[in-house]
Amino acid sequence: MFPDEFDYYAAESVPEALELLDEHSDAETELLAGGHSLLPAMKSGLSSPDVLIDVSGIDALHGVSVEGDTLSIGAMTTYSDLLDVDAAHEHAPAFTAAVEQVGDEQVRNRGTVGGNLAHADPASDLPGAALASDATVVAEGPDGEREIPIDDYFFGMYATALDPGELVTRVEIPSAADAAGAYAKKPSPSSGYAMVGVAALIETDGDTVTGARVGANGVLDHGVRLEPVEEALVGSTLDDDAVEVAASVATDEVDEMMMMSDLQASAEFRATLLEAYTKRALAAAADTATPRAAD
Ligand SMILES: Cc1cc2nc3c(=O)[nH]c(=O)nc-3n(C[C@H](O)[C@H](O)[C@H](O)COP(=O)(O)OP(=O)(O)OC[C@H]3O[C@@H](n4cnc5c(N)ncnc54)[C@H](O)[C@@H]3O)c2cc1C
Known part of the structure; x- marks a missing residue:
């Protein structure tokens, strides 16, 4: 499909982009970056901006x-x-x-x-x-x-x-130069987007986890931190048992009523995926953490 007609401006600087946004504040305006979400939305009629301000060349x-x-x-x-x-x-x-x-x-x-x-x-x-x-x-x-x-x-x-x-x-x-990081994703078989994706960043001192941040997408209608997982990790030795225990609390503070549920995955299945992919992300981070905790 072709998008509806729109006016196009290519901004050359941040002040110029802000001026254009202000000038067109009464119109439906979108910023154009890589265009890889916006243009499909415009072509399918989900988005019909009157004005496009291209900021990709700044x-x-x-x-x-x-x-x-x-x-x-x-x-x-x-x-x-x-x-x-x-x-x-x-x-x-x-x-x-x-x-x-x-x-x-x-x-x-x-x-x-x-x-x-x-x-x-x-x-x-x-x-x-x-x-x-x-x-x-x-x-x-x-x-x-x-x-x-x-x-x-x-x-x-x-x-x-x-x-x-x-x-x-x-x-x-x-900077997390001293930390181990990983991301584990269950891609949608049709789109490749994340049905569930879990990112983990883990700091260790010797064998002991001293800090952890774990975030997920694809689960709720917005990204969410998995704080019970983080709390379970800190103080552990990041071995297989610790990974298992931490992953088992992945859904503890994620309200299943608010979980995304669609043709690709029910909320119940997403909860199962969240635990499984949390475990994968933690195990992958543990593999790169130095020194590797003894299993
Ligand atoms: C075939 C395909 C597969 C994809 N698979 C994945 C995937 O697996 N995982 C994934 O994460 N993404 C995926 N994407 C989406 C892709 O990552 C997009 O690039 C991204 O979602 C949007 O970035 P963009 O630069 O293309 O933004 P655009 O599409 O240009 O803009 C998106 C929105 O952000 C706003 N915007 C853009 N820049 C700014 C800014 N600087 N300040 C304020 N607002 C701004 C725009 O106004 C617009 O509303 C896929 C896209 C396609 C086409």
């Missing part, structure tokens, strides 16, 4: 850097460009593990980190990893720059803490 929104203890990812950095940066794997192992599993190579060559988190599709791969990585979403709007901790960011299906006039400019991730 140089300042591209690139990855390490500043002190923080990995900074420009919002328009494509998944492929992020995966090409060794420092990203080193400092954000859970996040890059999830990015590696987004779609296929064509999708990873076009889709962007900022577009993914702004779109907040519950079945996408980055919400759980952003939660596990303790990311901060940095947005710029008419009142200047705002830092949104990831724990306060996701609200519901396609709903975030972003205001309509705001633009995500970068995502900041505290």
